[in-house]
Amino acid sequence: MKCDWVRQNILFYVYNELEDDARYEIEQHLGRCAECATELKATRSFQAELSETPVAEPTPNLLAASRMRLQEALETTRQGGLWQRLILEPAIWLRQIHMVPALAAAIFMVGFGGGIGATYNWVANRPSIVANDANDNRSNPASPVEASAITGIRSVTQEPGSNQVNIKYDTVLTQEAQGSLNDQRIQQLLLFAARNNYNSGVRMDSVDVLTQAPGESNVREALLYVLQNDTNAGVRLKALDGLSGFVRQDNQVRDGVLRALIGDTNSGVRMQALRLVEPMKTDSNVRSVLTKLAQTDQNASIRSQARTMMAQMPEMD
Amino acid sequence: MPADSYAVAFPVGEISRPRRAEQGSGNQNPIRMRGSLAAQSNRIDDTSLIREAQQGNRAAFEVLVRHYDQSVLRLALHLTGSESDAQDVYQEAFLKAYKNLGSFRFECSFYTWIYRIVTNLCLDHLRKRNVRKEDAPVAVDASGEEYSRLEQFADVRSGANPERDLMRRELGRKIGTALSALTPRERMVFELKHYHGLKLRTVGEMLNTTEETAKNTLFRATQKLRASLAEMR
Numbered sequence: 001m002k003c004d005w006v007r008q009n010i011l012f013y014v015y016n017e018l019e020d021d022a023r024y025e026i027e028q029h030l031g032r033c034a035e036c037a038t039e040l041k042a043t044r045s046f047q048a049e050l051s052e053t054p055v056a057e058p059t060p061n062l063l064a065a066s067r068m069r070l071q072e073a074l075e076t077t078r079q080g081g082l083w084q085r086l087i088l089e090p091a092i093w094l095r096q097i098h099m100v101p102a103l104a105a106a107i108f109m110v111g112f113g114g115g116i117g118a119t120y121n122w123v124a125n126r127p128s129i130v131a132n133d134a135n136d137n138r139s140n141p142a143s144p145v146e147a148s149a150i151t152g153i154r155s156v157t158q159e160p161g162s163n164q165v166n167i168k169y170d171t172v173l174t175q176e177a178q179g180s181l182n183d184q185r186i187q188q189l190l191l192f193a194a195r196n197n198y199n200s201g202v203r204m205d206s207v208d209v210l211t212q213a214p215g216e217s218n219v220r221e222a223l224l225y226v227l228q229n230d231t232n233a234g235v236r237l238k239a240l241d242g243l244s245g246f247v248r249q250d251n252q253v254r255d256g257v258l259r260a261l262i263g264d265t266n267s268g269v270r271m272q273a274l275r276l277v278e279p280m281k282t283d284s285n286v287r288s289v290l291t292k293l294a295q296t297d298q299n300a301s302i303r304s305q306a307r308t309m310m311a312q313m314p315e316m317d
Numbered sequence: 318m319p320a321d322s323y324a325v326a327f328p329v330g331e332i333s334r335p336r337r338a339e340q341g342s343g344n345q346n347p348i349r350m351r352g353s354l355a356a357q358s359n360r361i362d363d364t365s366l367i368r369e370a371q372q373g374n375r376a377a378f379e380v381l382v383r384h385y386d387q388s389v390l391r392l393a394l395h396l397t398g399s400e401s402d403a404q405d406v407y408q409e410a411f412l413k414a415y416k417n418l419g420s421f422r423f424e425c426s427f428y429t430w431i432y433r434i435v436t437n438l439c440l441d442h443l444r445k446r447n448v449r450k451e452d453a454p455v456a457v458d459a460s461g462e463e464y465s466r467l468e469q470f471a472d473v474r475s476g477a478n479p480e481r482d483l484m485r486r487e488l489g490r491k492i493g494t495a496l497s498a499l500t501p502r503e504r505m506v507f508e509l510k511h512y513h514g515l516k517l518r519t520v521g522e523m524l525n526t527t528e529e530t531a532k533n534t535l536f537r538a539t540q541k542l543r544a545s546l547a548e549m550r
Binding site: 012015017042046047049050052053056058062063065066067069070071073074079 | 378383485
């Protein structure tokens with residue numbers, strides 16, 4: 001029984017694959033058992049026989065040729081695809097990124113984008129209410145427009161021969177409102193357009209329509225605002241025209257026109273303002289402005305006009 | 318002379334030396350120690366090389382290749398018996414390693430991993446060849462010319478003794494025939510254990526099997542070889 005075990009393990013003894021205790025046991029047995037010692041000899045001579053023909057080392061030429069061929073192939077070979085790496089070794093791609101700040105920035109950007117998206121959705125839902133309002137407003141024109149929801153006015157058109165005005169305005173989505181000039185909502189849009197619109201053509205149209213209803217105090221206020229702040233001289237001139245009927249009765253309008261007369265950058269607007277205040281030259285404010293203009297204004301035409309007007313002024317007692 | 322003297326530690330790259338019959342049993346241990354120490358230090362170097370290569374550094378991969386390619390080529394050459402087949406196995410193995418390097422997770426040593434690839438390719442080759450039943454040890458060089466791999470060593474080993482040379486050639490032919498009679502798996506286990514001196518545990522790892530199975534396969538292979546050679550005498 002012992003001999004069987006030894007013979008089964010003698011090969012591994014020779015190949016040095018046995019644990020120390022098994023090795024010791026075999027060595028002890030071989031010292032006592034001649035048959036097993038013969039088996040050991042036979043195993044060793046078999047191995048020695050095999051070793052007579054060792055493995056050939058590859059020739060340097062073969063090795064060099066193989067290396068060269070591999071190098072050429074590597075130039076056109078790509079490592080495993082990204083998906084493969086993501087699946088097989090997440091740690092490797094994380095190491096490859098090894099740019100924590102970049103990753104942080106990416107996460108921040110994604111978060112920021114998500115925030116904008118969420119806000120957009122929130123805002124986008126609100127105009128849908130306004131839009132409903134707008135639709136309702138066609139049947140119920142008295143309800144006001146939520147000015148804060150308006151992002152811009154696209155166009156203002158008046159139907160010829162009527163006081164019907166058509167206004168296209170943007171909330172988040174472009175909407176359309178239609179109604180009479182007396183319609184509060186239409187007026188609100190016009191006032192908004194006159195003050196806020198980025199398109200001077202639309203401002204011009206708005207002011208043009210507004211000048212037809214200058215009786216409203218908020219319309220005059222808007223026109224004054226335009227006169228003082230609009231970047232486009234044509235729009236300012238149009239506002240000035242709209243205000244022309246109120247120079248006499250409304251002190252605010254008169255002061256606004258005087259401010260334009262003194263400070264407007266466009267001489268056309270100033271000349272128009274000058275013409276408007278002429279009937280009011282008895283007003284002390286107007287008179288002091290005219291005196292100043294007649295003396296020091298850089299524009300010769302305004303200077304001479306102001307002098308003429310001063311000269312024609314009746315003597316005050 | 319004990320055959321164990323050929324089972325020196327796993328040769329790594331330039332450090333490996335052709336095993337000589339002259340290396341007696343007395344000096345085998347220092348060789349084993351030197352080999353394994355060198356292999357160990359190389360494996361430490363390998364870790365950083367592997368990481369670099371995994372990040373797409375081709376130069377690092379090429380250095381890694383040079384650590385192992387000589388023994389890979391020797392294994393392939395001995396198993397296939399043909400220089401061009403050995404070159405094909407070499408090429409395919411390292412390209413496969415390069416492509417799949419991302420999946421190497423340091424769970425085993427790199428040489429076990431690369432040998433797993435090589436042995437699989439060689440097993441495929443042996444299985445195909447078993448259908449054709451070719452005879453070893455006549456090899457075919459890159460130009461297609463046949464030569465005996467054993468002849469290359471004849472002069473060195475026999476001291477240019479023509480009679481001994483002839484005997485060795487005859488023995489080589491017999492061994493080749495006996496080896497080619499083994500199943501591909503038996504052949505592979507025997508090759509890795511006997512000619513490459515790997516531990517059976519490592520052989521098991523390379524062949525995706527247990528040490529016990531590798532042990533049984535080696536036992537079977539040796540029995541068959543002994544029987545074949547005895548018949549041929």
